[in-house]
Amino acid sequence: MNQQTAQIDAHSAPNHERSPGQPVNHNEDANHALSIRVRDLNLWYGNNQALKNINIDIYQKNVTALIGPSGCGKSTFLRCLNRMNDLIRSVRVQGLVEMDGRDVNDAKMDEVALRRRVGMVFQKPNPFPKSIYENIAYAPRMHDLVSRKAEQDELVEQALRDAGLWNEVKDKLQEPGTSLSGGQQQRLCIARAIAVKPDVILMDEPTSALDPISTATIEDLMDKLKKQFTIITVTHNMQQAARVADYTAFFHLGEMIEYNDTRMMFSNPHTKKAEDYITGRYG
Ligand SMILES: Nc1ncnc2c1ncn2[C@@H]1O[C@H](COP(=O)(O)OP(=O)(O)OP(=O)(O)O)[C@@H](O)[C@H]1O
Numbered sequence: 512m513n514q515q516t517a518q519i520d521a522h523s524a525p526n527h528e529r530s531p532g533q534p535v536n537h538n539e540d541a542n543h544a545l546s547i548r549v550r551d552l553n554l555w556y557g558n559n560q561a562l563k564n565i566n567i568d569i570y571q572k573n574v575t576a577l578i579g580p581s582g583c584g585k586s587t588f589l590r591c592l593n594r595m596n597d598l599i600r601s602v603r604v605q606g607l608v609e610m611d612g613r614d615v616n617d618a619k620m621d622e623v624a625l626r627r628r629v630g631m632v633f634q635k636p637n638p639f640p641k642s643i644y645e646n647i648a649y650a651p652r653m654h655d656l657v658s659r660k661a662e663q664d665e666l667v668e669q670a671l672r673d674a675g676l677w678n679e680v681k682d683k684l685q686e687p688g689t690s691l692s693g694g695q696q697q698r699l700c701i702a703r704a705i706a707v708k709p710d711v712i713l714m715d716e717p718t719s720a721l722d723p724i725s726t727a728t729i730e731d732l733m734d735k736l737k738k739q740f741t742i743i744t745v746t747h748n749m750q751q752a753a754r755v756a757d758y759t760a761f762f763h764l765g766e767m768i769e770y771n772d773t774r775m776m777f778s779n780p781h782t783k784k785a786e787d788y789i790t791g792r793y794g
């Protein structure tokens with residue numbers, strides 16, 4: 512028996528025939544309409560290969576968590592989904608990233624439209640140096656989603672309500688976004704991301720700079736937002752992945768080692784590497 516077989520035998524058997532990209536075990540509570548299909552995705556920064564043959568199906572209106580040690584390619588992978596890696600000169604990408612059946616790397620794909628459909632929230636809250644109101648209203652105006660002032664006001668209020676921030680800021684909408692606390696700023700950035708009505712929201716360690724109460728608020732928010740949006744989040748916090756994610760993907764040295772129903776990933780991982788990482792044996 513080779514080492515790989517031995518590893519798999521020691522762990523759970525998959526409960527269905529899988530094709531590349533599918534999770535090892537299905538989560539019965541999750542939605543399974545396909546949002547993003549990634550096939551044989553490889554990415555190099557110069558000569559350094561950062562993503563190796565990634566295959567994953569990401570489902571709509573779920574939370575999918577990406578976990579794995581520092582430098583394993585999680586942020587790089589997220590950036591492939593809205594072509595933010597295009598902004599880095601040394602990058603070369605091979606393989607397919609399909610969103611709602613369309614190849615995002617197709618020359619005909621409108622990058623501005625793509626980034627409207629795939630929003631992003633970063634580790635460090637980064638409000639624009641503008642008012643709370645303008646932080647939300649600016650992008651929808653640029654994308655012609657609102658014309659009249661009343662429409663804009665309504666959209667700003669709705670985005671702030673959906674991000675759980677309205678009650679805290681409704682009386683000071685003209686104050687600078689940067690005057691808010693870190694946790695409030697992160698919710699402002701979430702409000703800004705959802706204001707353009709994206710399909711997918713990418714979150715790269717969205718709570719790692721926040722205190723435990725703000726973190727809990729954002730976790731609750733993710734649970735609510737997944738009713739409207741597909742969320743893909745990166746976290747180094749295993750408890751957070753276990754709490755918020757329907758599916759979890761474990762990355763290691765540029766490879767996606769395991770993609771599984773979150774409960775199975777944390778209770779009975781399919782691969783030894785995922786088990787070692789989750790139980791803190793390395794990473
Ligand atoms: N702009 C870049 N130019 C060159 N190499 C890069 C660049 N960004 C990332 N890399 C390299 O690609 C690999 C994956 O990095 P990435 O930032 O995707 O990891 P990560 O899993 O997000 O790590 P972390 O958990 O620390 O955020 C690393 O080897 C990193 O050094």
Ligand SMILES: [Mg+2]
Nearest residue numbers: 585586587715
């Ligand atoms: Mg990262």
